[in-house]
Amino acid sequence: MFSRLVQAAERLGRRLPSQCAICRSWQDGRVCSDCLQRHAPPRWRCNGCAAPAPQGQPRCGRCVTHPPAFDHAVAVWDHAYPWHLLVERFKFHDALDLADTLAQHLLAAVERYDAPAAIDCIVPVPLSARRLAERGYNQAWELAWRLGVRLGCPARSDLVLRRRETPTQVGLDLAERQRNLRGAFTVPQPRGADLKGRRVAVVDDVMTTGATISAVAKALRHAGAQAVHAWVLTRTPSA
Ligand SMILES: [Zn+2]
Ligand SMILES: [Zn+2]
Numbered sequence: 706m707f708s709r710l711v712q713a714a715e716r717l718g719r720r721l722p723s724q725c726a727i728c729r730s731w732q733d734g735r736v737c738s739d740c741l742q743r744h745a746p747p748r749w750r751c752n753g754c755a756a757p758a759p760q761g762q763p764r765c766g767r768c769v770t771h772p773p774a775f776d777h778a779v780a781v782w783d784h785a786y787p788w789h790l791l792v793e794r795f796k797f798h799d800a801l802d803l804a805d806t807l808a809q810h811l812l813a814a815v816e817r818y819d820a821p822a823a824i825d826c827i828v829p830v831p832l833s834a835r836r837l838a839e840r841g842y843n844q845a846w847e848l849a850w851r852l853g854v855r856l857g858c859p860a861r862s863d864l865v866l867r868r869r870e871t872p873t874q875v876g877l878d879l880a881e882r883q884r885n886l887r888g889a890f891t892v893p894q895p896r897g898a899d900l901k902g903r904r905v906a907v908v909d910d911v912m913t914t915g916a917t918i919s920a921v922a923k924a925l926r927h928a929g930a931q932a933v934h935a936w937v938l939t940r941t942p943s944a
C-alpha cells in the first residue's frame with residue numbers, strides 16, 4: 706500500500722515542474738537531464754570498491770591485492786563537482802527534499818550494476834546517538850528506507866549500532882581510518898539471529914576509502930551475514 710502511494714506520488718511529481726538542484730533551471734526533476742549528461746558521463750567502476758577502473762576491468766588493482774571487507778560495491782557518481790555539493794546539502798544542510806531524487810538515482814545504479822533481488826535486507830551506516838541528535842536525521846537511513854520500499858526489501862536501522870563517536874576521518878589515510886573505526890560498530894546481541902546467512906546491502910552517502918563500510922561489514926559478518934554489498938551515492942575517485 707505504502708509503496709503504491711510512493712509510486713503514485715512519483716508519477717505525479719514527474720509531470721510537475723521543479724527546479725534542478727544543480728543548474729536551477731525549471732525542469733521535470735531535482736536533477737535535470739542536461740546536468741546528468743554534462744556531469745555524469747558513463748564511468749566504468751571496480752565492482753569491489755566502486756572506484757573508477759580501466760574499461761572492462763572487473764576489479765581495481767587494490768581490490769585484487771587487498772579486497773575490502775564487503776563483496777561488491779555500487780556508486781552513482783564520483784565525489785566531485787557537482788555531486789559532492791549535492792551530497793553535502795543533503796547531509797549537512799537539512800536538504801531532505803533531495804532524498805527522493807538521490808534515492809531514485811541510487812536505485813537505478815543498483816539495478817544496473819548489482820542484483821538487488823538477491824539482497825535480503827538493507828542497512829544504513831549508523832550515526833552515533835549524539836550525531837543523530839545534532840543532525841536530526843541519518844542521511845543514510847533516508848536513502849535506505851526509500852530503497853527498501855522500492856525494492857520490496859526490509860530496511861533495518863536496528864541491526865548495526867555505532868558504539869562511539871569516531872574523530873573526524875578527514876585527512877586520514879586508509880590505515881589511519883581503519884584504526885579510527887576499530888570497534889566502532891556492533892550488532893546488538895538479540896539481532897544477530899536476523900543476520901545469519903543473510904545477504905545485506907549497506908547504504909551510505911559517500912565512500913572515501915571504504916574504511917567505514919568495511920568496519921560495518923566486519924560487524925555484520927561477525928554476526929553471521931553471508932554477503933555484504935555497499936551502495937553509495939558518491940565515491941571519491943582518487944582514494
Ligand atoms: Zn540541471
Ligand atoms: Zn576496487
